[in-house]
Amino acid sequence: MKRVVVIGAGMAGARVAEELRQGQPDPALLAVTVLGSEPEAPYNRIMLSHAVAGGPAGGPAPTARLKPQGWWARNHIRLRTATPVRCIDRVTREVELADGERIAYDHLVLATGAAPRVPPIEGILAPDGALKPGVSTLRDAADARGLTAHLSAHPGPVALIGGGFIGLEVACALAAAGHDVVVVHPRAWPMNGCLDAAGGAVLVRALGALGVRVVTGARATRWDGSVLTLGDDDEVDCRTVVLTAGSGPRTELARAAGLEVGHGVVVDDTLATSDRAISAIGDCAQHRGVVSGLVAPAWDQAVTVAARLTGADPDARYTGGTTVTRLKAFGLDVVALGEVAEDVFADGPGGASGADGPGAAPEITTICEPARGRYARVDVSCGRVVGAILVGHPEPVGILTQVYENALPVPDDVLSVILGRAEAVAAPTPSTMPAAAVICRCNGVSKGDLVAAWGDGARDRSALVERTRAGTGCGGCTSAVDGICGWLREAG
Structure with missing residues (x-):
């Protein structure tokens, strides 16, 4: 039996576990264990911004789960939630949990993700280093629950620090829910890593029409609980501050274990780290000098690692992929390609x-x-x-x-x-697009996944959605799912 342990139960960790079991269905030959520090089963983090504005519960809704109830056990994947890892012992090939338990591995996959950056703003940290009440990040379900609870108790103005992809999604969701929202961004225009100046200017105007005010070229310097002071002494009234100023790879475990770490955990085209018994994928991995921070590359990396470990394709390589960023917010659609x-x-x-x-x-x-x-x-x-x-x-x-x-x-x-x-343009049709073409980016569903689900008995759109979860994210793929469903029906 080969024992594969995955550290991280986020979207990358869940995907590699799924691909491993698909590549080797026999649990007697391949044991898969996923260790997640959160109490929740793997869920769609992309939907957290919508969850914050959606109701008092916060956190991921049942529809945000990456797999239905009981799926992990049925597929003989040992999923352990609320299980933080303390360290990695490369000599004995074991991981040590926070409670001292040790779990042996033949191959270890790091899918530890990224941690939100906390900018140096006076007044946002308590003496113990934790964020003060009213200040929140939005990286996981606990953040979403805390932010939702605070907004319910303090429905006043909200300031978001950072006008990137996540910041704008949250801003639009909160504005649609009736909050007074201001985005403070240090660059000349929001989403400056994806858009040019003209696109950024149009975006600012479109955000204003949705009730989101954007202050560009400014940095927040101080918050006193009700007023956020900017570098030019401008002031923004707010009882809530949401930090969406980017994130950094979680590399603490890898660094402590002596693995090569740059900006992220350094990997080659096989996704192997400096220790061949350990791979890294997703937001924590640095491939060819790049940490992607996007879901689609993480899933591609998961497929590569699983193909190598199961023997489905021992020569599989990840050489990078196309870059597609989509902001699907309330009343606003922004897409950047390449x-x-x-x-x-x-x-x-x-x-x-x-x-x-x-x-x-x-x-x-x-x-x-x-x-x-x-x-x-x-x-x-x-x-x-x-x-x-x-x-x-x-x-x-x-x-x-x-x-x-x-x-x-x-x-x-x-x-x-x-x-x-x-x-x-000779655009691909359902019959001509490759099986690997990604239809639903939120849930990583390809054309091949839809075809396979159809072959397994999901013979209408609702059944396809239930089986694959395609279309349960931002909704941007609905027409594509409908098109493939129609093509499959006509093909008999």
């Missing part, structure tokens, strides 16, 4: 241009409608989409995502694609 070039208008109002060859500047097409809260930009190089930004432009999201992820050619008239004219 990387866009800098200095859009460096060559004049028409955008950058040049010879269409390797290393040449991409052809850039933009549509900007600030009054309507809409902005679109597509960068094309060698006939392929290399980057795109869509703010308030949901029509072409599906086509552009598939074209980008599958490196499909785009027509010369890129504007027609932005305007949602599907016939202008």
Whole structure:
């Protein structure tokens, strides 16, 4: 029997356990143990921002569970919640739990995730170093419960520190629930890691229309329980402060065990650490110098590790993946694909241009409608989409995502694609898209997963959703799920 122990019961840890059991169904040949520090079974963290605004309970709703009740036991995966790990003994190949119990492993997978960053703001920490009442992060279910309870007792203005992906999702959810919301962001525009200046400006205007005020180029310096002071002595009234200023990989266990650690736990293309008996995936892993921080790469890494450990593909490698970031908030849709070039208008109002060859500047097409809260930009190089930004432009999201992820050619008239004219591009259909194409990013459901569920008896849309959980996240994949369901029905 090979014993695989996974430290971390988040979305990456849960996925690698699932892939391991799928690759080797016999528990007598492969024992899988998942150790999670939280009391909850694995759940969809992406939905925490919606949970905070959704009701007094907070935390993950039953629909946010990654697997239905009893699934782990039925699949012979030993899931231990509320089980923090104290240290790793690489000599004996054991992990020691907080209560002193030791668990042996033949291979260890680190899926420890990331911890929220706490910016240096005077007045937010208690003498013991904990966050003061009224100050919260939003990384796990406990954070969600605490924040929900505080907002119920103190329904006044809310300030969010950081205008990234998570910060804006929380801000929009709270604004939709009737809270007065201000986002304080140190950069010139929110989501500056994904958007260009024009897209950021349109986003600020769109957020304002939803009741979210954004203060850019400012840092919070002090909070006295009711007033947040900014660096320029501007003040923001707020009884609640939510810290959404990014996160950092949890590397404490790996570092203490003597593994190579950079920004994250350093891994190679096999996802192995400096100890070949230990792998790392997800938010804690640094691959080719990059810590992705996104769910889709973590799941791809989980598939690679499981394929190697079960023997399904001993030569499996993870070489990186496409970057797709989607903000699906209340009344706001923002998508960023790949990387866009800098200095859009460096060559004049028409955008950058040049010879269409390797290393040449991409052809850039933009549509900007600030009054309507809409902005679109597509960068094309060698006939392929290399980057795109869509703010308030949901029509072409599906086509552009598939074209980008599958490196499909785009027509010369890129504007027609932005305007949602599907016939202008050879977009993949349910019958032509690859089985590995991800349909539901919130739950990591591929076309192949839907086809397999259909073959197992889930013969309508509701059954497919129940079996795979596709569409139970942000809802952005609903039309794609419907399309595949229709295709499967017609195929008989």
